[in-house]
Amino acid sequence: xxxxxxxAEYLEDYKIHLTFDDGKNGIVDFSEFINQGGVFEKLRxxxxxxxxxxxxxxxxxxxxxxxxxxxxxxxx
Numbered sequence: 155x156x157x158x159x160x161x162a163e164y165l166e167d168y169k170i171h172l173t174f175d176d177g178k179n180g181i182v183d184f185s186e187f188i189n190q191g192g193v194f195e196k197l198r199x200x201x202x203x204x205x206x207x208x209x210x211x212x213x214x215x216x217x218x219x220x221x222x223x224x225x226x227x228x229x230x
Contacts, residue, residue, distance in 0.1 A: 158213025159225045164204050168197070172228055175213070182228055193221055 161173035165181065168188060173179040184203070187194045197203045197217065209216045216222040 156226055157229055159208055159215055159228065160213070162206060162208055162215055164206075168200075168203060170206065170215070172215070174225065174229060178229065184223075187223060196221060 157174040157176050157178070159172055160175050161179075163171045165171055168184040169181050170184065171179065171181050184197065188197045188203075202217065206215050206217050208214070209219070209222065212222075213225050214222045215225075215228070
């Protein structure tokens, strides 16, 4: 079952507290994504990282609508 991301709150460093539509929540450290490089390299700049949004229609976390991480990856 897929769950949409409904709330995201920046904590510190590369950590964001996430809440899903079924009430499950937790802290995700995005360092592992950033360390993969490629498209995620842009997130290394902390001020850019802090400017995430939730794409309401898709239920994903996104940066400038260019970088996103699927909610099922974050949910697990």
